[in-house]
Amino acid sequence: xxxxxxQHQRSRLSxxxxxxxxxxxxxxxxxxTRHHTPWSYVEYSxxxxxxxxxxxxxxxxxxxxxxxxxxxxxxxxxxxxxxxIRTIDPADQLLLDELAEQLDDIPDGEQExxxxxxxxxxxxxxxxxYLSVNYHIVFSPSYQVPVLYFxxxxxxxxxxxxxxxxxxxxxxxxxxxxxxAGLNGGISQQDHPVLNTPYFYMHPCETVPLMETILxxxxxxxxxxxxxxxxxxxxxxxxxxxxxxxxxxxxxxxG
Amino acid sequence: MPPQPGQGRTPAAASSNSTSANNTxxxxxxxxxxxxxxxxxxxxxxxxxxxxxxAAVGSSAVESFFYEAQRCSYFSLLTSHVRKHFVDMAxxxxxxxxxxxxxxxxxxLKWHYPIGLLYDIHGLQASSGRGMNGSLLPWKVTVHFQxxxxxxxxxxxxxxxxxxxxxxxxxxxxxxRNGTTKKVMNMSKSDQxxxxxxxxxxxxxxxxxxxxxxxQNDGVMARNLPIRIYLPENCxxxxxxxxxxDDKEQxxxxxxxxxxxxxxxxxxxxxxxxxxxxxxxxxxxxxxxxAIWASQNMSYPDNFLHVVIIFK
Numbered sequence: 092x093x094x095x096x097x098q099h100q101r102s103r104l105s106x107x108x109x110x111x112x113x114x115x116x117x118x119x120x121x122x123x124t125r126h127h128t129p130w131s132y133v134e135y136s137x138x139x140x141x142x143x144x145x146x147x148x149x150x151x152x153x154x155x156x157x158x159x160x161x162x163x164x165x166x167x168x169x170x171x172x173x174x175x176i177r178t179i180d181p182a183d184q185l186l187l188d189e190l191a192e193q194l195d196d197i198p199d200g201e202q203e204x205x206x207x208x209x210x211x212x213x214x215x216x217x218x219x220x221y222l223s224v225n226y227h228i229v230f231s232p233s234y235q236v237p238v239l240y241f242x243x244x245x246x247x248x249x250x251x252x253x254x255x256x257x258x259x260x261x262x263x264x265x266x267x268x269x270x271x272a273g274l275n276g277g278i279s280q281q282d283h284p285v286l287n288t289p290y291f292y293m294h295p296c297e298t299v300p301l302m303e304t305i306l307x308x309x310x311x312x313x314x315x316x317x318x319x320x321x322x323x324x325x326x327x328x329x330x331x332x333x334x335x336x337x338x339x340x341x342x343x344x345x346g
Numbered sequence: 347m348p349p350q351p352g353q354g355r356t357p358a359a360a361s362s363n364s365t366s367a368n369n370t371x372x373x374x375x376x377x378x379x380x381x382x383x384x385x386x387x388x389x390x391x392x393x394x395x396x397x398x399x400x401a402a403v404g405s406s407a408v409e410s411f412f413y414e415a416q417r418c419s420y421f422s423l424l425t426s427h428v429r430k431h432f433v434d435m436a437x438x439x440x441x442x443x444x445x446x447x448x449x450x451x452x453x454x455l456k457w458h459y460p461i462g463l464l465y466d467i468h469g470l471q472a473s474s475g476r477g478m479n480g481s482l483l484p485w486k487v488t489v490h491f492q493x494x495x496x497x498x499x500x501x502x503x504x505x506x507x508x509x510x511x512x513x514x515x516x517x518x519x520x521x522x523r524n525g526t527t528k529k530v531m532n533m534s535k536s537d538q539x540x541x542x543x544x545x546x547x548x549x550x551x552x553x554x555x556x557x558x559x560x561x562q563n564d565g566v567m568a569r570n571l572p573i574r575i576y577l578p579e580n581c582x583x584x585x586x587x588x589x590x591x592d593d594k595e596q597x598x599x600x601x602x603x604x605x606x607x608x609x610x611x612x613x614x615x616x617x618x619x620x621x622x623x624x625x626x627x628x629x630x631x632x633x634x635x636x637a638i639w640a641s642q643n644m645s646y647p648d649n650f651l652h653v654v655i656i657f658k
Binding site for chain 1: 456458496497498499500501510511514517518521522526527577580581582583584585586587608609610
């Protein structure tokens with residue numbers, strides 16, 4: 092659509108991304124995080140005859156704050172590492188072992204992280220209560236920015252409620268701010284734009300002003316890899332609020 | 347750039363009388379016969395209790411609930427009426443509005459879509475166009491009070507969640523038109539509430555008294571038109587920024603918009619009988635209709651033009 096060429100020229104250095112800029116940004120991000128966090132690129136065909144598009148996904152295990160009956164919950168505050176785990180089902184142990192390898196790579200700088208998957212045997216027989224969380228970074232054609240979608244599931248299948256999302260994924264110090272954000276709180280559900288099933292998401296309308304501020308403060312266009320660092324920068328703000336972030340030594344420090 | 351003359355007229359360009367009603371902040375809606383007809387469009391629905399659920403509470407023979415639903419409304423706004431009917435009919439049963447869900451021939455209905463849009467997608471598609479003369483009506487919808495399919499439907503279709511979703515769409519439409527959501531975010535709380543109140547109480551004047559300001563956009567041409575296009579079989583919804591004018595600065599037609607997203611179905615020059623049509627509010631308008639005009643006059647209350655692709 093030719094009326095978009097004007098937009099494309101502007102978006103060479105802009106907080107708003109064209110889809111092709113988004114592709115550049117997520118590929119750069121994949122490269123940057125390849126040793127730290129196992130983000131994957133998922134390709135899809137929007138519809139017949141259209142070029143393929145993509146988005147990023149990540150799956151993590153997170154300790155649930157809805158501990159099963161009898162289990163002492165770690166704390167009612169921020170998720171802490173080293174949550175006490177009692178006994179584990181063998182199938183879960185396998186999953187944890189696989190993820191432990193990846194989780195070990197993350198530097199200690201991480202704050203709201205998932206539970207340290209080290210099992211301590213004890214006399215108590217309470218089940219480990221964790222959630223499997225999927226994060227997706229998907230392009231929004233309306234807002235022209237990345238949007239963070241996510242869902243969390245119990246091991247036996249059911250997806251969790253918004254309240255449980257707040258309690259398990261949103262650090263306590265963020266909860267008030269997230270709830271008060273915008274018209275309807277910072278987190279809502281909508282149909283995933285590709286999968287067309289319900290997903291939670293972080294409202295994107297604050298992303299453009301945020302990224303514009305960063306763009307201004309990061310100085311001159313020449314030599315500043317704004318696009319290559321877009322996702323890292325954006326995620327370091329957006330992701331903190333719901334339990335995913337980037338290792339602190341990776342956050343862009345330009346200018 | 348001001349809206350184009352002729353087909354680009356906004357509802358506000360028509361005569362308006364702003365007498366204030368009981369509420370001092372309400373202005374009367376400008377007179378716009380198209381918007382009024384669309385607002386008043388309705389579909390008769392026959393709600394039947396899911397047989398298995400009804401039997402489980404010993405109520406197998408409960409009568410259906412017939413209701414004339416506004417096309418522009420949402421199932422969430424009907425739920426309390428629906429539930430009341432079945433609670434009155436059955437013993438030992440209360441139910442919870444947030445657990446209620448609806449299906450049509452086994453497909454859960456997305457409560458966050460306007461009722462008219464759902465009917466155009468499910469009812470008419472299922473009949474392959476047969477429904478144009480109303481042979482599918484009343485629309486036979488099944489009500490459920492348990493086993494909410496959280497993997498398929500957004501949770502809790504309680505009314506406040508519906509309002510949140512509705513306002514998110516209004517915000518997004520504003521963003522598409524203006525590149526910011528400032529207009530909506532700067533609306534006073536009572537103005538925002540007036541939009542939802544007008545819709546939920548089916549009060550045309552109350553709703554359009556506020557909405558026309560959003561639609562008219564201070565006379566500024568929209569950057570992009572808020573349009574969503576629905577293909578059959580649960581395809582992802584097509585929502586791409588669409589400029590209202592082409593590279594010759596002429597207002598685009600619906601044909602041009604559809605051609606950009608679906609060139610095979612909507613060629614710019616028709617070489618044979620058309621294979622597909624675009625249905626809005628149950629009618630198939632001419633593809634030569636100005637897209638800006640359609641956006642300003644035929645959008646749903648959430649400010650989006652929801653277009654369902656019908657195969658001929």
